[in-house]
Amino acid sequence: MAVALDRIRVGSAPDSWGVWFPDDPQQVPWxxxxxxxxxxxxxxxxxxxxGYLPTDPARLADEVDRRGLRVSAGTxxxxxxxxxxxxxxTxxxxxxxxxxxxxxxxxxLVVIPSFWRDDKTAEILEPAELTTEQWGHLTRGMERLGREVKETYGLDIVVHPHADTHIDTEEHVERFLDSTDSGLVNLCLDTGHYAYxxxxxxxxxxxxxxxxxxxxLKQVDPEILADVVANQIPFGPAVQRGVMxxxxxxxPELGPVLTAAQKLGVDLFAIVEQxxxxxxxxxxxxxxxRTRKFLRSCGA
Known part of the structure; x- marks a missing residue:
């Protein structure tokens, strides 16, 4: 029997319904x-x-409340x-x-770095590696963002390592964490992007x-990922191939990830994003x- 993951709050997101844009005819209505x-x-x-969900707080509160839902974050x-x-x-x-x-x-507030390559056209927008000066801008900028978001809105920022951005690989993530103040900036660990x-x-x-x-919480298909890496396929087309x-x-296996997170002894949101x-x-x-049933089998 799975250990109860009582510090993990499971949710989902528009992303798991194929929603990437505020308005798009290919997306389901909110x-x-x-x-x-x-x-x-x-x-x-x-x-x-x-802009995908209603932006009037009173209306949105009514819509989520009557469905028994609560909001964990914005992006x-x-x-x-x-x-x-x-x-x-910004x-x-x-x-x-x-x-x-x-x-x-x-x-x-989940903060995602901008893409260095267009996620639809594969156009290279910027070099994939930052200069030392750009790393300085990034870390100081995120610290300022963390400070001002906390002071103005009472929110904690969590920076999201993401494919085709400058915070992606283990090396880049560790450099970012080692260069920023934990009192101002922490991480939104996306298991799928990190494995990607x-x-x-x-x-x-x-x-x-x-x-x-x-x-x-998300997973990648190792076979599709191998082809994506070998052929340098950008993130958008990789998603269309079913890489997530x-x-x-x-x-990665999500059970061990959730168990490791539970051991931290703090309350954490774990939002499914396929x-x-x-x-x-x-x-x-x-x-x-099926995903919710699977996560329950892991104890979440």
Missing amino acids: QRFLDEVAEAGYSWIELGPY IFCGLHRGPSEWES WEQVSRVAALTRDMGAGH CGGDSVKLIETYGERIGYLH CEPPAGV DMYPCEPGKPLPIAV
Whole structure:
């Protein structure tokens, strides 16, 4: 029998319903997402792309409350490695998302670094490696973001290592953590993205446990990933090939990840995020039901 993971709060996100954009005809309507995520047995959700769910706090609160749901976090993208000139546009985005996140009673803002390669066209937008100066901009910028988001909105930022960004591999993640203040910046460990980029989630949790502030649960298909790596396929087309797969078919094993997280002795959100953009409207719900059942079998 699985050990009860009583410090782990399981949820899901619009991403698991194929939602990547505020508005896209290939995506399910937000009402259907809310209905189905509740039906699948989840009680926590993320906001997803700002503007997908209603942005009026009173209306959104009503919609989630009557489905028995609560919000765990909002999400933003930013390119703070480019230096102080990025701050104004970053804060403009943050202020909208963080205000709604706070108003929904959530405590976290997930921060994803900007892509160095276009996730649709594969166009190289920037070098994949940052210069020393850019690393300085990135770490100082994230610390400033953490400080000001906390002071202004009462939220903790958790930085999300992500494929095709500058915080991706074990080397980059460890460099980022070693260069930032744990009082200002912690990590959203996405098990799928970290495996996609060659990292070991259990090892990271055991080594940098005090920096793990939030989890995204997903798996990668090792065979598809090998082809993606060999052919340097960008993230968007890799997702369309099914590189992010339904658990427990892929890696890493989620049971050991959740057990390692439980051992940290702190309350952690573990939000299921199975990248599936675009997908057929009827595909997400059965996967979500099976995934929730699987996570219960792990004790979560």
